[in-house]
Amino acid sequence: xxxxxxxxxxxxxxxxxxxxxxxxxxxxxxxxxxxxxxxxxxxxxxxxxxxxxxxxxxxxxxxxxxxxxxxxxxxxxxxxxxxxxxxxxxxxxxxxxxxxxxxxxxxxxxxxxxxxxxxxxxxxxxxxxxxxxxxxxxxxxxxxxxxxxxxxxxxxxxxxxxxxxxxxxxxxxxxxxxxxxxxxxxxxxxxxxxxxxxxxxxxxxxxxxxxxxxxxxxxxxxxxxxxxxxxxxxxxxxxxxxxxxxxxxxxxxxxxxxxxxxxxxxxxxxxxxxxxxxxxxxxxxxxxxxxxxxxxxxxxxx
Amino acid sequence: xxxxxxxxxxxxxxxxxxxxxxxxxxxxxxxxxxxxxxxxxxxxxxxxxxxxxxxxxxxxxxxxxxxxxxxxxxxxxxxxxxxxxxxxxxxxxxxxxxxxxxxxxxxxxxxxxxxxxxxxxxxxxxxxxxxxxxxxxxxxxxxxxxxxxxxx
Numbered sequence: 157x158x159x160x161x162x163x164x165x166x167x168x169x170x171x172x173x174x175x176x177x178x179x180x181x182x183x184x185x186x187x188x189x190x191x192x193x194x195x196x197x198x199x200x201x202x203x204x205x206x207x208x209x210x211x212x213x214x215x216x217x218x219x220x221x222x223x224x225x226x227x228x229x230x231x232x233x234x235x236x237x238x239x240x241x242x243x244x245x246x247x248x249x250x251x252x253x254x255x256x257x258x259x260x261x262x263x264x265x266x267x268x269x270x271x272x273x274x275x276x277x278x279x280x281x282x283x284x285x286x287x288x289x290x291x292x293x294x295x296x297x298x299x300x301x302x303x304x305x306x307x308x309x310x311x312x313x314x315x316x317x318x319x320x321x322x323x324x325x326x327x328x329x330x331x332x333x334x335x336x337x338x339x340x341x342x343x344x345x346x347x348x349x350x351x352x353x354x355x356x357x358x359x360x361x362x363x364x365x366x367x368x369x370x371x372x373x374x375x376x377x378x379x380x381x382x383x384x385x386x387x388x389x390x391x392x393x394x395x396x397x398x399x400x401x402x403x404x405x406x407x408x409x410x411x412x413x414x415x416x417x418x419x420x421x422x423x424x425x426x427x428x429x430x431x432x433x434x435x436x437x438x439x440x441x442x443x444x445x446x447x448x449x450x451x452x453x454x455x456x457x458x
Numbered sequence: 459x460x461x462x463x464x465x466x467x468x469x470x471x472x473x474x475x476x477x478x479x480x481x482x483x484x485x486x487x488x489x490x491x492x493x494x495x496x497x498x499x500x501x502x503x504x505x506x507x508x509x510x511x512x513x514x515x516x517x518x519x520x521x522x523x524x525x526x527x528x529x530x531x532x533x534x535x536x537x538x539x540x541x542x543x544x545x546x547x548x549x550x551x552x553x554x555x556x557x558x559x560x561x562x563x564x565x566x567x568x569x570x571x572x573x574x575x576x577x578x579x580x581x582x583x584x585x586x587x588x589x590x591x592x593x594x595x596x597x598x599x600x601x602x603x604x605x606x607x608x609x610x
Contacts, residue, residue, distance in 0.1 A: 183505035185493065189582055363506060364493045366593055367586040380584060383552040386532075386539050427494040427501050435495040435502075 186363040188372035188379070195344060195353055198448025199395050206377060206392035212237035213450075232382055232389040240399050240453040241336065249329065249403040249455025252410050256330025259323065263313060273308035274331065285335035286452050289441050291348035298352050298437050301328050302401075302412055306432070320431030325401045325410035332401070335452040340398060342444050349441060356442025359435055360393075365426030371439075374420075397444040399456035411458075413440055492591065509577035510590045514570040520597075520604025528594065529602050535594055537602070540584070544609040552584065560610040569603045 193201050202209035211221050212235045224230035225238055242250070264271040275281050285301055292299045299307070302319040305327045309317035317324045343349055360371045374380045374390035381390045400413035411419075414436040418428040429436050489501075496502035529537040530546050538546040540553035559569075572579065574589030588594040594602070 183503060184508060186506040186581075359495050362493075362495060364495060365489050366492050366591050368492075368506065368591060369584075369586070373584055380540070380550075380552045383540075384548075384550045385552070386536075386548045386550055421494075425489050426492065427489045427496070427499070429494070429496055434497050439495075 186368065187358075187361045188363060188370040188376070190357075190361050191372065191376040193357070193446070195350075195445045195448075198340075199446065199450040201446065202392055202394035205394065206381060208233045208235055208392055209394065211235075212395075218243070228384075228389075232391050235391045235395060236458060237395070237399075237453070239458055240456040244457060247403075247455055247457060248405065248408075249410075249457050252326055252329050252401075252403055253333045253455050256326035256328070256333075259326055260330055263309070267312055270308055270312045273312050274305065281331055281334035283335050283338045285332040286338040286340050287343065289349070289352075289437065289444060290343060291346050291352075298348065298441060300414075300432075300437060300440055301331050302414070303432055303437075305331065318431075320412060320415055322409065325412055328412065329401045329403075329410055329454050332452055332454040336454060337451045339449050339451050340444060340447045342441065342448055344445065344448075352438045352441040353445050356438035356440070359439050360442055365421070365424045367425050369424045369426075371420065393443055394446045395450040395453075397440065397447040398450050399453040399458075401454070403455060403457045405457050413443065507587065507590050509581070509587070510575050511578045512571060512574040512589055514567040514600075514603075518566045518570075518600055518603060520600035520602070522601070522604040522608040525598075525601035525603070525605030528598050529605055534598070535588065535602060544605075556606060557609055559606040560608055566603050566607065569606060570599060573599050573602060 191205065193205065195201075197203075199209065199213075211217055211224075211233045218234065218238050221234060222238065224234055238244075241247075260271065260274070275284065278284070288304070289298050289300045291297075295307070300319075302324055305324055306317055306319050309315045317327065344353075360375075363370045363373070371393070372379060374385065375393045379390075381392065383389065397413055400416070401410045402416075403409075404411045412431060414431040414433075417436050417439055418431075421428045490499070491504075492501065493504045493506055494501035526543075526545060528534045529543055532539075537543060537553075537556070538549050540550040542549040542551070542555040542557050544557045573594070575587040576583040576585040577587055577590075586593060589596070589599055
């Protein structure tokens with residue numbers, strides 16, 4: 157859908173107001189027309205967006221629509237959600253969870269303070285992942301599950317378990333599995349998170365790279381979403397954050413959400429950023445708010 | 459060993475199918491000459507190259523056979539990502555069908571300009587600015603125009 161004239165005029169007025177005096181220094185940048193997403197609606201925001209949520213929201217709906225699996229025209233409407241949890245027999249993601257659990261136990265034996273750090277001083281990890289990303293006032297930054305693991309390893313064990321490394325992904329998928337089924341609840345009342353959400357939203361529409369694509373070029377209604385892009389069909393961005401890190405069957409390895417951003421960037425012929433880059437953190441906050449209310453769904457495979 | 463319900467079996471098969479289409483990773487190229495999302499790197503401050511209306515200079519002199527290959531190759535035009543084209547497999551469906559473009563009676567000049575930079579017609583186009591962003595060279599765009607005009 158293309159915005160109509162009054163909307164465009166209004167947008168022009170608003171942006172004039174927002175530009176202020178620093179405008180001259182800003183480089184010319186193009187943006188994909190913004191879709192309307194209300195962060196307060198969480199995953200329900202997909203209604204009026206891709207409108208596919210009713211097909212994949214619940215186990216019963218996925219079961220009812222199982223006939224679409226493998227159908228090149230219909231399958232995208234399931235948002236790949238039939239690949240989550242134990243919906244797939246002998247799910248390799250389960251093995252990754254087991255490995256992550258064993259690794260956490262080993263590190264915990266070396267220093268119980270590591271597990272305490274992971275659990276923010278609590279007694280276990282149950283349900284904790286559902287509240288990530290969150291703002292850490294002591295560190296003065298937004299923390300994701302992956303950066304939290306990196307931080308605890310460094311401060312407690314004096315060990316590098318970098319975001320994006322196989323070890324970090326294994327620990328992260330175990331950490332998140334301890335919240336499987338718990339609805340995601342990113343705290344929108346936290347001003348720092350809302351600022352990050354707004355920055356992430358802006359990045360989502362920013363055109364980058366040699367192809368001049370934005371994330372929105374492929375992941376909003378009216379774009380390529382739902383259309384064939386050679387062998388693939390881009391789906392809705394709602395509830396994606398819920399099933400990460402995911403086990404990538406084609407390469408036989410776990411992939412974090414931010415590594416997936418980098419992979420889309422490579423397709424976009426845009427410079428890839430490293431996991432933990434502040435821009436990727438903002439994108440992760442944006443995308444996780446789009447998963448609010450949807451259960452953490454690891455392990456998963458894609 | 460858990461039992462295999464029919465539904466799970468179907469999903470299992472799909473998992474295997476997904477493994478088969480392991481997408482070839484694009485070669486690690488240096489895209490830092492174009493805007494990126496970084497808050498600190500230089501590319502984060504680069505401007506988008508502005509829409510550029512480029513006229514076809516002189517006669518077309520394109521090679522349709524070469525144009526066909528350029529339009530299909532993923533590391534070149536990859537027009538097939540969005541368009542149905544003559545002789546291409548796994549076409550995209552978002553852009554208009556170009557498999558009979560030669561019957562539309564559009565001029566070489568107009569076609570050239572659109573491929574060079576579609577933003578001059580539609581600022582919100584999804585189509586990459588192939589000429590402006592140096593995805594395709596002038597002779598390559600000529601070859602693709604020849605291919606499109608020969609698609610009947």
